Amino acid sequence: MESARSRLDGEATGLSVRLLGSLTISRNGVPVALPASRKLRALLAYLALAPHAVGRSRLCELLWDVPNDPRGELRWCLSKLRGALDAPDRRRVETQGDMVALDLSDCLVDALEVARAAAQGIDTLDTERLRTLAELFAGDFLDGLELDRSPHFNSWLVAQRRRFHSYHAAVLEHLAANPPADTPDVSAHLDKWVELAPFDTRAHLALLSNLAERGAIGAAEEHLASAARLFQSEELDFGPVQIAWRAMREQRSGILLPAPPTCLSAVSQLVAAPGDADPVEPSQASLAVMPFVEETGTRGGLADGFTHDIITRLAKLRDFFVIARGSVFALAEKNIAPEDAGRRLNVDYVATGTVRSPPGRLIVSVELIEVRTARIVWAETFERRPDDIFGVLDDIGNSIVSSISAEIETVERNRAMLKAPNSLNAWEAYHRGLWHMYRFTQAENERARHFFDMAVQLDPTFARAYAGLSFTHWQNAFQRWGDRDRESGLAFESAGHSLLVDDHNPAAHWAMGRALWLRGEQDGSLLELERAVDLSPNFALGHYALSFVHSQSGDPQAAIGSSDHSRHLSPFDPLLFGMLGARAMAHVRLGQFEEAAEWALKAAARPNAHAIILAIAAHCLALAGRLDEARGFAAAIRKTLPNYGVDDFIGTFRFEPDAVALFRQGARRIGLG
Template sequence: MGMRVESDSAYRASDGPSLQVRLLGTLAISRDGVALQLPGSRKVRALLTYLSLAGRAVTRSQLCELLWDVPNDPRGELRWCLSKVRGIVDNPGRRRVEARDDTIRLNLADCFVDAIEIAGATQEGIETIAPARLRILAGMFAGDFADGLEIDRSPAFNGWLTAQRRRFRGCHAALLERLVGSVPDDEIFGHLDKWLEIAPFDHRVHELLLNALARRGRIKEGEEHLAATCQLFEFEGLESTFIRDAWRAARARSETSPRVEATVPIPATAASSDRSDMVTTASRRASIAVMPFVDRNTRTSVHGGPADGLAHDIITRLAKLRTLFIIAQGTVFALQERGVGPEEAGRMLNVDYVVSGSLRQDGNRLTISVELAETRTARIVWTEVFSQKLDDTFLVLDEIGNKIVASIASEIETIERNRAILMPPNSLDAWEAHHRGLWHMYRLNKSDNERAQHFFETAVRLDPTFARAHAGLSFTHWQNAFQGWAKRGPETDRAFEIAGQSLMADDRDPAAHWAMGRALWLRGHQDQSIVEFEQAVDLSPNFAVAHYNVAFVHATAGDSSAAISSSDHARDLSPFDPMLFGMLGARAMALVRLGRFDEAADWAVKAAARPNAFAHIRAIAAFSLALAGRLDEARVHLASIHKTLPLYRVDDLITAMQFDPHGAALFREGAKRLFPGG
């Protein structure tokens, strides 16, 4: 027997779906505003909760493993639970529990589920949400996710439940942070209080509360909050200097500035740029915490196993890239010891990104799940599942670790590039100017290359010790010479000179050796360039563009088989790399030099299809197709080049690529087949 529910407007949607599911707080379901009586069985409610959030088909064996700890008849109990779930969610004309083969799916596409609404808004980007909707979303939190639904002797479900609670607390904190930055000053205290309740160790909320109190002249309350917070942090063994500094700065601002009732501006996605003593303003980097991975094969905390080893390797390899501020292993492992989850840890450490994951071994197969999340928006920006046979445990972990690190670095670079392009140019710090430069650099045309050069010069001026900015600037001069956009000699010298400055800034940065390798190749020193690229790989085996450049040099005048191997490895590490056209093109050139023209043509066509493929890449496709006898296709690619470069000839390609005599002769042969008469 149901009863009508008078819930608040944040949860009720009277004109929306008839079936509404509340997971944020105590599980509740209503149909047409009438609360449904839920079964007393925790297993039924747990099954309903899990399937509501899953959004996909789940095998019966997975559900049995999740909810039952070696029962007499798990499948029989599952059938009974499913019958109860059907009684709650199915309508006479609408079956929402879908059983197909050996899988179960709860189809709630036409229903309102608060947790799914929150997750969707977070993934779309809360920085774009209007304050009115932010209030509604924040109001949906009536408590912890599936409050009170723990099940005795169901460790797998309880582990999942704990992870979801941490995830949605992070979402709640992110919504409240955005609200604080979007509403009038007199409204923020209620939101700050809720934020403090769910994230008491988040540096940012304390800083904002102290600023708000100082602006309002509520000095006594500020002093009381300072004392209580310092005591809380020190009791937990955490550094409290930041909050004393924040209060001192807030008092100073309030004493020198008139009180203004306004909104509090907060960066939507990045952690505060004035992170106490973690990073100086001049050399700011994006920061990241890699949390220990969960070992799904153990029910107790056993340290030193493969999961801990993988997290340690990822921390070490990310540090070798030299582009990110990495939280030390000791800190993140200590937080895990205290039961601090990834989302809370990210806020406690005031980092921009958090990596978390799990490891599971089933027989001879190892499965690793990993995700990268933005701390201040609780948005999952990348997630992947790696599954591989265990021929050699350490070799497999090494291979998967390489892929994880390369993917994390690539995703963060993409996010930072896209963020920087939206910022006013005169507001950029060195890190942001560098990524603004990368955004233009990867467009690989003359005008964008000029803009990239400007932003890299800005980054170098702001931070002369920033090796990556020097490397980017060197690359723009390399492009000018390689593409023929400026006189080759001076641009070659400039690329070499600035690559040297990059090495002087940080000779442990693989990008510095990458820049020097390219400059040496441009000068005709192929052997020395290979040495530099291999040094970059030694410093960071995950540095995909170094593997690509090894392939590039070998493809033009070296070991063609080695070129193919390095190209494949680069693509394996970074399958969506902005330089993917080059990786494919290097493979095609190597295949041409091996006389495997049909294969070369196929790979060259793939390279030319990339959106940022420039004229030389399309020329490789045209002449490879000609060598393979596919003349009509070859002429189409050559015609696309001549639309913008009507005088382009095969010698332009040979000069740019610096082919050895064998390679040059083959590409000239391709040109002859296209133009038999001359």
């Protein structure tokens, strides 16, 4: 990716658009004159940030309050933009049919530079790139630009200003922790960080630490008193900062404080959650779901109820700490931006969204933001016809909850992989275990077991870590990587520990349900798995496990339904091959061999599909009469398992006699009998 610095260096010989501060355009270092029209500037900014072409009707709705001729005014604005942006050999204002777009790919657009860096991850950038980004912030996004009677645009503008404020704060935080070697004084960065995030306890402690390190104790005490009054005016608890400051003073009285980067790393150990938030468990990821709003900016009714439902569903997953409804709604009542609320609540992630109800449609947009880096981890827009409003909201809520859970797990998993193994806490060790577990090889499964074991030793009350440990023993038994009876016993024992620690955790009942299946106790297995999805209807792995058990000796129609639901909840799940494979086996039991073959092929196409999934594909294809394809899978299996046969396949599962006969019939057709 081309750096912002290289673009800035080349600005004198090209086109640049500045949106952070007052909007300006310059070509070859010379300002380009624009008409006085505010709508023209608003149109330029909106199109510059739009990820794709925008319809003319949308632009008219956004910028004009039903004037006499909105499309005529839009055409006038576009013609003026062409004059400012286009060159004889390059058209930048692109119109095709009803769609409008800007091509600024080879220009410096300061806001886009910052947005690209945030998408890459501000915490991954080197010091020079951070410093260059900080120089781009000349003021608020579209500073001084407001439109009368354009509520849709003003709502977008407020959101963008919040967004770039958060990016600026994140850049300054990381610059303060990693000052440039040639300009080690980070005072200006810290002052600006506090200005942008006045209720971020980390910003205040970083500034206090820097002042103390420079011996400016008096200035630090003055700042402490001023900040305390500010927090008090908002009924926020400043006590944790005062306690941390006293600890720093005591440390300084004996030993000189370390340099600012080390101080900043210690801040996270010293700052507790603000008093108006629920206490956050420091070893666990935390999330605040801010109240969704109507596009007009109002709250209440449908949006509030939808938010409450999402918070409840996420809490039932028990994947991470979820801030209670009262805290987030109290902050929203004060019109505090979601990113600022996330910093006040001292959480790792914040989710926010909007609800629109144009005629005949319901549109819900949602974003998941990593608070410290201001990075948008996940964003999606759901559009449905509101034929059954409650059913539609339930469906959208399912997708949002499952996606948030999956995205946070992915971020935490990847972060844990970048840390030294001996520095992991229980939460990080658990996610390191997940990373290895989802590789589905014997060696990786053993590494996963090691990290899950580390997690439960570090935190004996960590139910999901016990469930993960149970999963590794289950894999050893299922894949025959170890003695099946012994590994089945260990899977059952670990699942029992998980239940003892947290009987309301769906993962604990999921682990126990799978362990009971290994022991041949199908009725008990189904009871535990049903309990898992009763506790959390959004627990995708619970629905998958139900499909897995029913596909062999239960209700094959129920297996198909559970498979479909698990995939709807988690369409990119690492266990997607199993969800697809379970459906394939259910179709075999229903005599639907062609359907079974198609689903089995989808399962085998997954990149982490193991030999048992390939065996499902081989047998299903054989039953469907697709013998050449089936023999290809049989040959692929025998490359790694030379003696693999139908008895191995049958012995892996717990099929009813009719299903056993069918699979043996298929095996004989392709030489696996």
